[in-house]
Each structure stands twice: as C-alpha cells, then as structure tokens.
Amino acid sequence: MLDILIIGGGPIGLACGLAAQKAGLSFIIVEKGCLVNSLYNYPATMTFFSTSEKLEIGGVPFVTVHNKPTRNDALEYYRRVALSNNLPLNLFEEVTNVKAEGNGYIITTSKATYQARKVILSTGFYDIAVNLDIPGEDLPKVKHYYQDPHYYTSQKVVVVGSSNSAIDVALETYRKGAEVTLVVRGPEISNRVKYWVRPDIINRIKEGSIKAYFNSNLEAVREHEVDIQTPDGLLTIPNDFVMAMTGYKPNFNFLKKLGIILSEDKFIPQYNPETMETNLPGLYLAGVVCGGMDTHLWFIENSRIHADMILGDIVSKR
Numbered sequence: 001m002l003d004i005l006i007i008g009g010g011p012i013g014l015a016c017g018l019a020a021q022k023a024g025l026s027f028i029i030v031e032k033g034c035l036v037n038s039l040y041n042y043p044a045t046m047t048f049f050s051t052s053e054k055l056e057i058g059g060v061p062f063v064t065v066h067n068k069p070t071r072n073d074a075l076e077y078y079r080r081v082a083l084s085n086n087l088p089l090n091l092f093e094e095v096t097n098v099k100a101e102g103n104g105y106i107i108t109t110s111k112a113t114y115q116a117r118k119v120i121l122s123t124g125f126y127d128i129a130v131n132l133d134i135p136g137e138d139l140p141k142v143k144h145y146y147q148d149p150h151y152y153t154s155q156k157v158v159v160v161g162s163s164n165s166a167i168d169v170a171l172e173t174y175r176k177g178a179e180v181t182l183v184v185r186g187p188e189i190s191n192r193v194k195y196w197v198r199p200d201i202i203n204r205i206k207e208g209s210i211k212a213y214f215n216s217n218l219e220a221v222r223e224h225e226v227d228i229q230t231p232d233g234l235l236t237i238p239n240d241f242v243m244a245m246t247g248y249k250p251n252f253n254f255l256k257k258l259g260i261i262l263s264e265d266k267f268i269p270q271y272n273p274e275t276m277e278t279n280l281p282g283l284y285l286a287g288v289v290c291g292g293m294d295t296h297l298w299f300i301e302n303s304r305i306h307a308d309m310i311l312g313d314i315v316s317k318r
C-alpha cells in the first residue's frame with residue numbers, strides 16, 4: 001500500500017510530491033494528461049503575472065532572464081524539477097474513482113487500481129470551461145481555449161469577457177490582423193487585468209482599433225453572425241469566431257462523486273484550512289481546486305504552501 005496517492009501532476013501536485021519525498025513517504029503522482037497539463041494547454045504566448053520566485057516549488061530556484069516567466073519557461077522549470085528529483089509520475093492515466101476502505105483508499109484509474117493510506121487531490125480548475133448557455137454555443141467556431149493568434153488573421157472575432165485571458169486574446173488576435181469585437185458584461189475592463197496590459201487594451205478601444213460593448217451580453221451565435229444585447233438594444237454583427245473566455249471551474253461532479261461536501265452557493269469544498277483535509281479523513285485538497293467558483297482567489301503563488309501543510313498533518317498523524 002502506498003502512503004500517498006497524488007491526483008494531478010500540475011505545479012501543486014508536484015509540490016506535494018516533493019514534500020512527500022522529503023518526508024520519506026511512498027507515493028505516486030497520477031496525471032490524466034501530460035506533465036503540468038494545464039500549463040501545457042495555456043496560450044503559447046502566455047506570460048505569468050507572477051514573478052518566477054513566486055512560482056517556485058520545493059525550494060528549487062526558478063531562474064529566468066525576465067522577471068515574469070512565460071508558459072515555456074514554466075514548462076522547462078516544472079519538467080526539470082520533476083525529472084531531476086525522480087518524482088514517480090504516472091502520466092496519461094485518469095483517476096476515475098476514490099473509495100474509502102479500511103484505513104485508506106482504493107483509487108481506480110483508467111489503467112489500474114491502487115491502495116493508498118492518504119489521497120491528495122490537486123486537480124486544478126482548467127479542464128472545464130464556464131459555459132455561456134446561449135443558442136449556438138456548441139458550434140465549432142465557439143472556443144473556450146486559445147492557443148495562438150495566427151489562426152485568426154483576417155477573421156471577424158468576438159471575444160467575450162474582460163479577464164486576463166480575454167484581454168490577451170483580444171490584443172493578440174487584433175495584432176495579427178483580426179477584426180476584434182469585445183463583449184464585456186460589466187461597465188469597464190476588469191481591474192484584475194495585468195497592470196501593464198490594461199492601458200494597452202483601453203487605448204486600443206479608445207482609438208477604435210478594437211470595438212468594445214460594455215454592460216453587454218452575447219445572446220446567440222449563428223454560423224456567420226452573432227447577436228449582442230447592448231444598452232442600446234440588440235445588435236447583430238457578422239462573425240467568424242467566438243472566443244468565450246468566460247473562465248473555468250473545478251470538476252464539481254468528480255468532487256461530489258468522491259463524497260466531498262460542497263457549499264451551496266459557490267461550490268467551495270469543505271476542508272480544514274489549517275491542514276487542507278476534507279470532510280473525508282485522509283483525503284486532502286491542494287492547489288486551486290479548493291476555491292470552488294472563486295477560482296480568481298487561488299494561484300500557484302498562494303497555494304503552493306498547501307504541500308507543506310498537508311505533509312505536516314500526514315507526518316504528525318503517523
């Protein structure tokens with residue numbers, strides 16, 4: 001029987017692995033995709049808002065030339081940390097169920113069944129997009145994930161949202177020759193947008209390079225046009241692609257299936273904030289999965305400490 005099975009090979013799952021290794025416990029990290037799968041699926045051009053030292057795990061220095069690392073810098077860093085520490089990684093293996101048995105858990109995956117005394121769930125929130133729930137959302141031209149701006153050259157692109165992801169998409173596709181229309185639910189560009197990017201988008205809107213509708217909602221998507229509800233009434237504009245950058249959420253069905261209690265309003269999982277142990281004894285949450293719908297409150301920056309909190313609790317109970 002393993003001491004610990006860690007679900008999810010993101011930055012925080014790896015941090016938990018390093019802490020388990022330091023404590024001399026047996027463990028594996030089971031990851032349904034590639035190593036740091038969420039980061040791998042971020043936009044190719046993405047720059048973190050955190051400085052590199054705030055993304056470090058296990059005390060391993062993250063050295064970058066520029067203080068804000070890119071996605072590629074982060075992929076290099078986490079891969080080097082994982083491989084140089086020989087972390088036991090089971091990649092492309094999805095955990096499908098976790099069941100309490102005796103004084104541990106039985107974990108079922110797409111490839112095998114394991115037994116572990118403790119389970120750490122660090123499954124993040126990037127796998128499930130928050131839907132718009134509007135007609136036409138299932139058309140292939142509607143995208144919730146974005147890789148690269150080149151694809152959208154000379155296309156009429158509607159970007160929904162005002163978060164960092166939405167603003168990056170709007171600016172990048174505009175600069176590669178797309179005709180960009182931004183649809184924002186609120187009255188202005190979010191204050192959470194990276195401080196060096198916000199003036200850029202505000203000025204592009206002011207000069208008319210990017211068209212923006214505030215206090216507005218995308219109402220319907222059709223093959224060659226979209227409907228936008230604006231304060232001045234319903235507007236129909238020609239359209240090739242919709243980038244619905246409306247956020248992501250943890251896999252609540254999976255958490256519920258395991259028996260983790262979720263709050264009624266924001267689906268925040270129940271856990272002890274000092275140990276990260278859930279209502280299921282010996283099953284812990286680590287990383288951004290613990291935020292429920294409040295995904296904007298959790299980052300690598302402030303959740304990497306979960307690894308030491310959890311391992312501290314596990315070791316103290318042995």
Ligand SMILES: Cc1cc2nc3c(=O)[nH]c(=O)nc-3n(C[C@H](O)[C@H](O)[C@H](O)COP(=O)(O)OP(=O)(O)OC[C@H]3O[C@@H](n4cnc5c(N)ncnc54)[C@H](O)[C@@H]3O)c2cc1C
Binds near residue numbers: 010032124
């Ligand atoms: C675009 C973007 C930019 C961000 N920028 C920053 C930043 O600058 N600074 C910062 O601190 N934070 C940032 N964040 C937030 C946070 O850093 C990331 O969400 C980070 O990936 C969280 O790490 P994690 O290990 O908790 O989750 P993830 O990295 O999402 O890792 C979870 C892993 O679990 C795997 N998984 C899920 N379900 C299963 C299953 N059933 N079985 C096996 N594996 C499973 C997933 O494939 C994934 O690899 C950003 C987030 C986004 C989306």
